[in-house]
Amino acid sequence: MIQIIANIRSRYRWALLAIAILSTATALLIQYMLFVQKDDAHIINVVGKQRMLSQKIAWHSNALITETGLDTPLHLAVLEQAIAEFTAGHALLVQQQANGGYTYLNDKLVSYYFSPPVNLAQSAQAYLDKAQLIVNNRNARTVDQLFHVADSEALLKDLDGAVTLFEQHAQQKSQLLSYLELSFWFTTLALLLIELKFIFRPMEHLVAATINKYQQQKAQVEQISHYKERFIARASHEFRTPLQGLVN
Secondary structure (H helix, E strand, C coil): CHHHHHHHHHHHHHHHHHHHHHHHHHHHHHHHHHHHHHHHHHHHHHHHHHHHHHHHHHHHHHHHHHCCCCCHHHHHHHHHHHHHHHHHHHHHHCCECCCCCECCCCHHHHHHHHCCCCCHHHHHHHHHHHHHHHHHCCCCCCHHHCCCHHHHHHHHHHHHHHHHHHHHHHHHHHHHHHHHHHHHHHHHHHHHHHHHHHHHHHHHHHHHHHHHHHHHHHHHHHHHHHHHHHHHHHHHHHHHHHHHHHHC
């Protein structure tokens, strides 16, 4: 009986361990999904902000060239801040890892940023250089340095394309993680079915067989005890009759 209990306990522990491992893996995967989605949302927000900053840079740069007066220091301060934010955002988006790969750019985005016909990294840097030149040449700004609508709209269109690619990239990762979560879920269900078939049912059969065996043994003991009682009663009767005859 002790061996049976030990066998059941061992199987039950293995079943619980397998379920615990899969449950932990699923929980970790969900946490990773939340982290990735949060990170992707931040990156999409940054690249979306680049569009607004590009227009802000163009407007304040042109204001510094065409306007004079008390607002010049304000235009200059806002322009310098916009250039700094655009530069920081661009640096984050094209950030590289130690192995040379890009942290946030997939193959499509790498081509979009660094290869013709778009080459967004180059056009964005040229845009920033032009604005920085306006900031530096405080006493020699000319009309030739004006940001034209066509240039600003071209960069805005390219940045819109980058936002779209980043959103697609985020959706692909979310879809992949969703598939992984489903696979973990189906694996957990499959494991439960396997445990039901190869652990819990054999345990049930083993317990039932053991109980049946002990019931049979109990019935045999009861039958032997019954035969023993009948034998003793009959023997007592056989001994008591002659004794009564002698006494009488």
